[in-house]
Amino acid sequence: MEKRTLTPSGIQISLLGLGCWSFGGQEGDYWGPHDDREAAEIVARALACGINYFDTAEGYNEGRSEEALGRALKGRRAAAIIGTKVSPQHTEPATLRQHCEASLRRLGTDVIDIYMVHWPITEYPVADAFGTLTDLRREGKIRAIGISNFGPLQMQEALATGAAIEINQLGYSLLHRAIEFEILPACRRHGIGVAVYMPLMQGLLTGRWRNADEIPLTRRRTRHFSSSRPGTRHGEPGAEAETFTALNGIAALVDRLGMPMADLALAWVAAQPGVTTVIAGTRTVAQLEESRRGIGQSLTPETLAELDRLTQPVKEKLGANADLWQSGPDSRIR
Numbered sequence: 001m002e003k004r005t006l007t008p009s010g011i012q013i014s015l016l017g018l019g020c021w022s023f024g025g026q027e028g029d030y031w032g033p034h035d036d037r038e039a040a041e042i043v044a045r046a047l048a049c050g051i052n053y054f055d056t057a058e059g060y061n062e063g064r065s066e067e068a069l070g071r072a073l074k075g076r077r078a079a080a081i082i083g084t085k086v087s088p089q090h091t092e093p094a095t096l097r098q099h100c101e102a103s104l105r106r107l108g109t110d111v112i113d114i115y116m117v118h119w120p121i122t123e124y125p126v127a128d129a130f131g132t133l134t135d136l137r138r139e140g141k142i143r144a145i146g147i148s149n150f151g152p153l154q155m156q157e158a159l160a161t162g163a164a165i166e167i168n169q170l171g172y173s174l175l176h177r178a179i180e181f182e183i184l185p186a187c188r189r190h191g192i193g194v195a196v197y198m199p200l201m202q203g204l205l206t207g208r209w210r211n212a213d214e215i216p217l218t219r220r221r222t223r224h225f226s227s228s229r230p231g232t233r234h235g236e237p238g239a240e241a242e243t244f245t246a247l248n249g250i251a252a253l254v255d256r257l258g259m260p261m262a263d264l265a266l267a268w269v270a271a272q273p274g275v276t277t278v279i280a281g282t283r284t285v286a287q288l289e290e291s292r293r294g295i296g297q298s299l300t301p302e303t304l305a306e307l308d309r310l311t312q313p314v315k316e317k318l319g320a321n322a323d324l325w326q327s328g329p330d331s332r333i334r
């Protein structure tokens, strides 16, 4: 598995990362129940294949994702790169320190490899938060500072504090290309790596649903879907026609190439300049194997161009707002 290097820490991170949001899940959680045995098998198999990046957050299943990942990594910690995230409402310095300690405890480790701010900070001074993160790095509690869902202005604000920001974690896929307008070029300009989340649009890019009504409620709250659908909070008309036209076009291409849609979606995102790692949510060992196969495919320039063309109308309709769920003055990404 190809590895890419973060600077200045020198951390080497695999091109395919493991999304651990479902870990520790119970009935009623976003991804439902996920038992520890399955998580341990996924983690062991990932490491055996050279996949070293494991992505979690204090907010996933109220800390149970971190706990389950910690248990699954018992005896294997040295081979892994753990990325976890602090919620922005916990970034007041004293609170941030407490939350870092709590994540360390839940993960059963004495250092977090990549510690990210999950969403842009709105309630506290940005300089204090990044100053504290820099102190935590100096003290050896964390190895690298990261951000997530930060747009160009927010990145500039964070960089102006002097903190060494190594990675920005962002939503990116064939159906969500907003970061191409400004954020991806800004990350490249600043030498900040990009960790991609939701590369499969939570299953939409596996071709398993033919129309919006078939999609589970929690997975059709993004700006692709009309605001008349329950659970959405963006107030926009959505891009349902463009999305399903693009999916039909991709399905025809998939038939021609004889390759599963998920493979194509993962290979496309991995091929985009500036992408450091692609984090696929993984609930089973079988999905891990499929994602591993997908990321390893190399697409011809013609296929890449065809995929760009097929998804361009969705990109244009949804525009440069990288917030998948909120829009206008409520967009959290600037």
Ligand SMILES: NC(=O)c1ccc[n+]([C@@H]2O[C@H](COP(=O)([O-])OP(=O)(O)OC[C@H]3O[C@@H](n4cnc5c(N)ncnc54)[C@H](OP(=O)(O)O)[C@@H]3O)[C@@H](O)[C@H]2O)c1
Pocket (backbone or CB within 6 Å): 018, 019, 020, 021, 022, 055, 056, 118, 148, 149, 169, 170, 196, 197, 198, 199, 200, 201, 202, 203, 206, 262, 279, 280, 281, 282, 283, 287, 288, 290, 291
């Ligand atoms: N920073 C942030 O704000 C943020 C936001 C969202 C996610 N994330 C991170 O990014 C990770 C990935 O995002 P995500 O899990 O939301 O979305 P995703 O990776 O696009 O989709 C994951 C889902 O797709 C299906 N799947 C996975 N591999 C597959 C394969 N090879 N073939 C067919 N279906 C497959 C599974 O759905 P089924 O279980 O239904 O089979 C899986 O749960 C998360 O685990 C989390 O670590 C970060």
